[in-house]
Amino acid sequence: MPPEQPTTPTITTRLLSLTGLPSLLSTPHDALLIILNRTTRMLSYGASSLILALFFSSLHFSDTQIGLFMTLTLVGDVLLSLLLTLIADRLGRRRTLLIGATMMICSGVVFATCENYFVLLAAAVVGVISATGGDFGPFRAIEESMVSELTEAETRAEVLGWYVAMSSAGSCAGTAVAGWVVQFLVEGRKWEGREAYHAVFWGYVVMGVVNVAGVWGMTDRCELGGGKGRKGKGKGMGVQVQVLEPETDATRETEPLLAGPSAISRSTLSVMLILWALLMVDNLADGMVSMSWTTYYMDQKFHLPKSMLGDFLSVAYFLAALSSVFAGPMARHIGLVNTMVFTHIPSSAAVLFFPLPKSVTATFALLLVRVGLNNMDQAPRAALIAAVVKPEERTAVMGITGTLRTLASTMGPSVTGVLADGGRFWVAFVVAGALRLTYDLGIFTMFINIKLNRHEEGEQQVEGREGDEEEVERRRE
Structure with a gap:
């Protein structure tokens, strides 16, 4: 045959x-x-x-x-x-x-x-x-x-x-x-x-x-451990029971710092503290130029009909949904961090230059770039967090991440309000764009060479070499 x-x-x-x-x-x-x-x-x-x-x-x-x-x-x-x-x-x-x-x-x-x-x-x-x-x-x-x-x-x-x-x-x-x-x-x-x-x-x-x-x-x-057999599978809605392993030198190095049901290890905190700080900078910027503030700024600058503003946002959100689909395949080819940074930088630049155009068309084009690319870093970011923390820490880490991001974003609107009252509304976009670019450069600098998936079945990958099969095979051996 x-x-x-x-x-x-x-x-x-x-x-x-x-x-x-x-x-x-x-x-x-x-x-x-x-x-x-x-x-x-x-x-x-x-x-x-x-x-x-x-x-x-x-x-x-x-x-x-x-x-x-x-x-x-x-x-x-x-x-x-x-x-x-x-x-x-x-x-x-x-x-x-x-x-x-x-x-x-x-x-x-x-x-x-x-x-x-x-x-x-x-x-x-x-x-x-x-x-x-x-x-x-x-x-x-x-x-x-x-x-x-x-x-x-x-x-x-x-x-x-x-x-x-x-x-x-x-x-x-x-x-x-x-x-x-x-x-x-x-x-x-x-x-x-x-x-x-x-x-x-x-x-x-x-x-x-x-x-x-x-x-x-x-x-x-x-449930925790249910997807890949790292722990015994429970039945129904039962509580997961984790069997503790004997303490070794290796486990002492990652002894949990936070007591409670979802302890976070030192190794995880060493990575996440940096990421949390950068994400708070990004979300402070997003809070300063939220969609409510952005549409209000466009209305004040161009006196547009509300229906036109709604149409602009609908098109932008449609592009955001469409672009998010391609974020995952892009991350597979160029890496998680590269996808996060290279799609977010144009969006950040669009925020920075948003007050510059004098025409509605150019302003709308910048809005499309900003909103259309803004969500492409979300899936790679979640995948990055999942790849650098232990499986049993993911839920707690992602919960804390969301909490810190939300708290940071709540501070931004009040800053913009002060600037708008003082006749310097445009400054909010310049500052927010600069902060977002700082976040982008910080992510690239701090995480481009981070090792991924160390906690998943012994696999180790290096960001930037994810497509290198020989490197992955060498690390597995």
């Missing part, structure tokens, strides 16, 4: 590989459920962020009350996220997500039925309501840790790319659907505005139920 001839990849196969879709489809179905949950959740977050201020205004709450609500909601989300991510691996990741989804349902029911300011505030602070459209609750860090557990090093960035891309698509869809629903109920059915907003929050409840169903469909592979 003649030997089989190697098949040449077709054009279709090559195109599919550029999207990372084969990696996604080869991953256990749990990853698809995680992506589905994130997409539907971001759909509800996008809807709530569009109508929340309008809902409160229809109830005759003051602007001060609305601002206080958003601030306290953000603080509540940060604290809830930190608490649940620190205990998730001990309690069980699926159980923790189930708690979060249940709280999401409860908060949605309160907003769909209640109009008392303090009751709504309590439901938002203690429960899960997104006031800004961002995923600041307990879900993202745990889900990224689960995806990291389900994937191998070579496919992780591509699957995470789809996780980011579908979340952007969900957020855009939620914003659009909420606008259509409110317009139909108010103009077509002659409902009062607050009644239409209540109806949208019932949709929030439905998305919470979808998240509960998605969690119940996940298997033990999502």
Whole structure:
């Protein structure tokens, strides 16, 4: 029987590989459920962020009350996220997500039925309501840790790319659907505005139920050690039990510094402290030039119709979702750090030069560059964190990362407010762009040669040599 001839990849196969879709489809179905949950959740977050201020205004709450609500909601989300991510691996990741989804349902029911300011505030602070459209609750860090557990090093960035891309698509869809629903109920059915907003929050409840169903469909592979057999697989929603190994010189070197269910070792902290500092710089900059501030600046500068601003953002967000798909395949070819830096630098430069153009067209072009490329570093960044920390530390580390990033971003808007009041609005973009470029250069300098995947089955790779099969084979030997 003649030997089989190697098949040449077709054009279709090559195109599919550029999207990372084969990696996604080869991953256990749990990853698809995680992506589905994130997409539907971001759909509800996008809807709530569009109508929340309008809902409160229809109830005759003051602007001060609305601002206080958003601030306290953000603080509540940060604290809830930190608490649940620190205990998730001990309690069980699926159980923790189930708690979060249940709280999401409860908060949605309160907003769909209640109009008392303090009751709504309590439901938002203690429960899960997104006031800004961002995923600041307990879900993202745990889900990224689960995806990291389900994937191998070579496919992780591509699957995470789809996780980011579908979340952007969900957020855009939620914003659009909420606008259509409110317009139909108010103009077509002659409902009062607050009644239409209540109806949208019932949709929030439905998305919470979808998240509960998605969690119940996940298997033990999502739990710590469940994906690659590093620990015994539990059954159902049971708590994972870890067998401790005898203490050795090697274990003493990585003795946990943080007590509790999700201890973080010295070796991990030595890497993450640098990354956390750089990420806080980046998120301080993002807070200074958030989309709310950016659209406000464009409105003040060009006096554009609100519909045109909405169209601009829709196109930009579509590009962001599309580009996120290609972040994973790019990371496979040029490396995680290179992908993070080389896609983020043009976005940062667009922020830096944003005040410069005198025309709407040039300003819109810079907006497309900024937003269209801005999310391409998210999947490689999550994959980088998963590659440099121990599997049992991922959930806690990602939770702390999200908390610090959120706290840093909350400081930016007040800085921009002071600059805008003083007639120096444009300075915020220059400073933010410079800070973002500082972050990019810092990431490249500090992490370009970092060893990846040391904790995954003895594999060692060097960033920048990920495509060098001989180097990988030599390190394995």
